[in-house]
Amino acid sequence: MFEPIILLQILWTGIATSAPFVLLTVGFSLTLKVTGLWNFAQSGQMAIAFYTMFFAMNGLGLPLFAAVGLGVVMTAGSAVLIEIYGLQVFRDRQSGNLMFFIFTLILSEFVIYVITLLFGTEPETLYKSILSPVDIIGGIAVSEWDKTGIGLTILALGALYGFMRYTKEGQFLAAVADNAKLAELYGISAQRAYRVVAVISALFIVAAMYLIGSHGGIVPNSPLELVLSAVIGTLLGGIGRVFAAAWASIFLALIQSFSILFIGSRWQNLLLYGFLFATILLFPRGVRMPRLRLALIGR
Amino acid sequence: MDYLITLAILIAIYVILGASYNLVIGYGGLSTVAHPIFFAIGAYTTGLLSVNVPELPAVVNVLLGMVTAVVASVLLAGSALRVSGDYLLIASLGFQLGLLQLIKNLDFTGGPGGLSAIPSTILGAARGPAFLAITGAAAVACVFIIRAIVNGPYGRAISAMRDEELAFTALGRNAMSMKIAIFAIGCGMAGGAGGIYAYYFQYISPDQFEVLASATILTMVVLGGMGTPFGPVVGAILLLAIPQAITFLQLPPAIMAPTQGIIFTVLVLVFLYLRPAGILGNKARAI
Amino acid sequence: MTEILRVEGLQKRFGGIVVSDNIHLTIGAGEILGLIGPNGAGKTSLFNLISGVLRPDAGSIFLNGQKIDGAPLYKRARMGIARTWQNMLLFRTMTVLDNMLVGPRDYAGESVTRLAFGRAGVRAAEAAMRARAMGILGRMGLESTASSMVVDLPFGQQKLIGLARTLMNDGPLLLLDEPMAGVEGAAYETMQRVVRQEAASGRAVCVVEHNVSFIRDLCSRAVFMANGKILQDGTVEDLIASATLTELYFGV
Ligand SMILES: Nc1ncnc2c1ncn2[C@@H]1O[C@H](COP(=O)(O)OP(=O)(O)OP(=O)(O)O)[C@@H](O)[C@H]1O
Numbered sequence: 105m106f107e108p109i110i111l112l113q114i115l116w117t118g119i120a121t122s123a124p125f126v127l128l129t130v131g132f133s134l135t136l137k138v139t140g141l142w143n144f145a146q147s148g149q150m151a152i153a154f155y156t157m158f159f160a161m162n163g164l165g166l167p168l169f170a171a172v173g174l175g176v177v178m179t180a181g182s183a184v185l186i187e188i189y190g191l192q193v194f195r196d197r198q199s200g201n202l203m204f205f206i207f208t209l210i211l212s213e214f215v216i217y218v219i220t221l222l223f224g225t226e227p228e229t230l231y232k233s234i235l236s237p238v239d240i241i242g243g244i245a246v247s248e249w250d251k252t253g254i255g256l257t258i259l260a261l262g263a264l265y266g267f268m269r270y271t272k273e274g275q276f277l278a279a280v281a282d283n284a285k286l287a288e289l290y291g292i293s294a295q296r297a298y299r300v301v302a303v304i305s306a307l308f309i310v311a312a313m314y315l316i317g318s319h320g321g322i323v324p325n326s327p328l329e330l331v332l333s334a335v336i337g338t339l340l341g342g343i344g345r346v347f348a349a350a351w352a353s354i355f356l357a358l359i360q361s362f363s364i365l366f367i368g369s370r371w372q373n374l375l376l377y378g379f380l381f382a383t384i385l386l387f388p389r390g391v392r393m394p395r396l397r398l399a400l401i402g403r
Numbered sequence: 404m405d406y407l408i409t410l411a412i413l414i415a416i417y418v419i420l421g422a423s424y425n426l427v428i429g430y431g432g433l434s435t436v437a438h439p440i441f442f443a444i445g446a447y448t449t450g451l452l453s454v455n456v457p458e459l460p461a462v463v464n465v466l467l468g469m470v471t472a473v474v475a476s477v478l479l480a481g482s483a484l485r486v487s488g489d490y491l492l493i494a495s496l497g498f499q500l501g502l503l504q505l506i507k508n509l510d511f512t513g514g515p516g517g518l519s520a521i522p523s524t525i526l527g528a529a530r531g532p533a534f535l536a537i538t539g540a541a542a543v544a545c546v547f548i549i550r551a552i553v554n555g556p557y558g559r560a561i562s563a564m565r566d567e568e569l570a571f572t573a574l575g576r577n578a579m580s581m582k583i584a585i586f587a588i589g590c591g592m593a594g595g596a597g598g599i600y601a602y603y604f605q606y607i608s609p610d611q612f613e614v615l616a617s618a619t620i621l622t623m624v625v626l627g628g629m630g631t632p633f634g635p636v637v638g639a640i641l642l643l644a645i646p647q648a649i650t651f652l653q654l655p656p657a658i659m660a661p662t663q664g665i666i667f668t669v670l671v672l673v674f675l676y677l678r679p680a681g682i683l684g685n686k687a688r689a690i
Numbered sequence: 691m692t693e694i695l696r697v698e699g700l701q702k703r704f705g706g707i708v709v710s711d712n713i714h715l716t717i718g719a720g721e722i723l724g725l726i727g728p729n730g731a732g733k734t735s736l737f738n739l740i741s742g743v744l745r746p747d748a749g750s751i752f753l754n755g756q757k758i759d760g761a762p763l764y765k766r767a768r769m770g771i772a773r774t775w776q777n778m779l780l781f782r783t784m785t786v787l788d789n790m791l792v793g794p795r796d797y798a799g800e801s802v803t804r805l806a807f808g809r810a811g812v813r814a815a816e817a818a819m820r821a822r823a824m825g826i827l828g829r830m831g832l833e834s835t836a837s838s839m840v841v842d843l844p845f846g847q848q849k850l851i852g853l854a855r856t857l858m859n860d861g862p863l864l865l866l867d868e869p870m871a872g873v874e875g876a877a878y879e880t881m882q883r884v885v886r887q888e889a890a891s892g893r894a895v896c897v898v899e900h901n902v903s904f905i906r907d908l909c910s911r912a913v914f915m916a917n918g919k920i921l922q923d924g925t926v927e928d929l930i931a932s933a934t935l936t937e938l939y940f941g942v
């Protein structure tokens with residue numbers, strides 16, 4: 105049971121499964137960092153992303169690239185609209201945390217009800233078959249989906265890193281994240297930064313929903329659970345630490361995969377929340393990276 | 404008729420939830436979203452006791468449900484408020500999600516399928532009206548108890564604490580214990596509502612107490628007018644009754660449920676834009 | 691003169707800034723001590739340390755000879771340390787009278803259990819507190835404002851109400867942080883008279899104030915602080931006469 109090859113297989117599958125969650129967590133955490141909002145409207149955007157692609161491929165019969173393009177347009181479009189006609193309105197009114205909480209959550213609920221009306225509550229997938237061709241590499245089963253997922257995630261994170269580090273726009277984001285008022289004094293528009301973040305997280309959401317939707321069934325309600333996993337990764341990584349949040353969601357996925365060796369599969373989700381609980385009570389400011397590494401090695 | 408009685412009972416239960424939540428966030432200024440989990444704690448405690456310890460009278464079960472909710476709320480507030488007031492928001496969310504997950508995974512709670520076969524306690528044709536009388540009385544009592552709390556000297560202290568916590572503390576008041584007390588009173592009432600709910604519907608499941616329920620209760624409070632004694636009453640009636648107005652259309656369930664949801668959410672969104680202080684609220688207290 | 695407050699070797703720093711550097715200080719019953727010094731000298735910080743808003747890094751504080759180092763802010767207030775705030779910190783959504791009624795050190799009405807089981811007692815206590823509050827407002831010529839919202843009053847009156855609310859705490863020590871900042875005209879006389887009356891009733895008073903003539907009129911003794919240190923402790927005349935202090939203070 106503890107043979108190295110099995111452990112390696114679990115490690116690989118765990119990492120691959122974490123890919124879409126990493127993408128969602130990064131989108132959520134980046135938004136939190138720059139706008140200061142726990143943007144639950146992202147679950148509505150997840151639903152829009154998936155069902156747009158689903159309809160484009162299965163309803164209109166469009167090829168993948170067109171479906172993804174349409175998904176990006178719809179998701180980013182809705183994100184920017186929500187930003188301009190929703191969040192900014194409440195910012196101008198100086199509304200409090202709770203207002204944003206209600207607004208973003210109810211908006212997502214609204215989107216989900218509309219989608220339920222249009223598409224029903226049966227689980228849907230992007231492709232007719234969710235089986236993905238498998239290669240055996242060094243004794244480990246590696247599916248096409250695994251490769252796409254990991255490749256896409258590395259690409260997205262690399263692009264984000266480069267963007268934040270080397271472009272003016274990215275540095276503006278960091279400045280606004282640091283202190284929006286101060287940034288405005290230096291002529292950086294916070295509103296513009298918020299819109300840019302809305303688009304970036306929309307891209308991450310589309311990528312993640314493509315991965316999730318080609319791997320298993322989605323119902324209109326699924327995004328509400330997905331956004332919660334992003335919340336947990338964000339908390340565990342530490343608020344404002346986007347890449348740490350990415351590591352945290354990989355870590356969580358691995359813990360869940362490896363737990364199969366020790367406990368029944370139905371307890372896996374509970375483990376996730378166990379970590380959330382412990383983080384909230386013991387490390388209110390987020391688990392720091394070195395500690396996370398130690399925890400990994402300790403396993 | 405049964406349908407109307409059930410709706411009225413549901414409204415009364417949500418009046419309790421809304422009013423007690425209003426005490427916590429509207430008057431106490433404590434940001435939490437976890438109110439449904441205390442509703443759940445009351446419901447599950449009462450439900451489990453009634454199923455497993457049938458010799459206990461219903462009233463005792465409901466009271467024990469309240470006590471459990473109070474204990475849990477004191478633990479949560481006691482640890483989270485020590486970090487900071489804002490932290491309570493996140494901690495409460497984590498507490499809610501974690502506990503629900505636990506309920507879903509344990510066997511004796513009935514797991515994700517929920518806890519069923521809760522004894523009906525009151526039998527016969529009078530069951531509905533009797534429950535309505537009990538729940539209605541409890542709701543009225545809650546609203547007026549809260550009003551008494553916030554109108555008297557205690558309420559003066561609460562608003563002073565919310566306005567200027569530092570000055571309040573420097574006048575010799577223990578803000579921390581006051582916050583915990585407010586939180587415990589509000590959560591205990593929610594626990595009591597849970598107990599009544601379990602007895603009337605005889606079935607509870609974890610997904611009734613998810614974040615969506617948080618948003619629903621919060622919305623009732625905001626819509627009615629946060630920090631006003633009767634705001635949550637108006638909010639609960641409005642948000643539960645208006646979506647029901649289309650039931651006469653006899654739509655198939657697959658269309659009915661999401662349509663009601665759309666009516667509910669659109670109503671909320673419109674209010675958030677047009678009247679953020681709520682129906683009975685004054686503009687100065689908009690969140 | 692009986693000693694009310696004694697501070698021994700108080701030490702506090704924020705990162706690189708030392709706000710209290712080995713502060714020793716005593717104030718006696720009936721005394722009005724002036725505390726002056728430039729902006730950022732550490733005057734408010736000293737009040738924060740004494741009242742318990744801040745914890746010192748080292749040193750001790752004694753009230754009536756009793757060490758109070760471990761007591762939190764609210765307990766020190768109950769022991770009788772009453773203070774005002776530079777920026778008043780009035781309860782904005784409340785009336786003047788309600789602001790006053792949160793002031794007493796101990797008040798039975800603010801307990802849930804008493805609310806449920808001791809209504810008659812609460813009513814009596816409430817009436818007594820109201821009478822006391824109206825008495826204090828009366829001394830300051832503010833009776834007519836009792837039912838106004840504090841935010842609707844002019845700044846000078848708000849300042850007086852900040853003091854009035856603090857006076858509801860009848861403990862032995864009174865700390866006033868810049869009571870005259872932004873106050874003009876009639877309030878000057880009122881403030882002087884009320885502070886004198888409080889001292890005459892046996893309380894120890896310490897006043898932080900940039901308005902030196904206010905301190906000269908009120909205090910016989912004053913201390914000068916800069917950079918967290920007490921540079922001089924003596925009569926107001928001595929302090930004003932000192933060339934070094936004048937330079938430090940006015941930056942000439
Ligand atoms: N909580 C704090 N954290 C960090 N620095 C602080 C804190 N409180 C005060 N300081 C710093 O300590 C120094 C002393 O501040 P303090 O308010 O005690 O001065 P003050 O003598 O009352 O000045 P003023 O006359 O302007 O009121 C200032 O430089 C201030 O910035």
Ligand SMILES: [Mg+2]
Nearest residue numbers: 733734735776
């Ligand atoms: Mg000062």
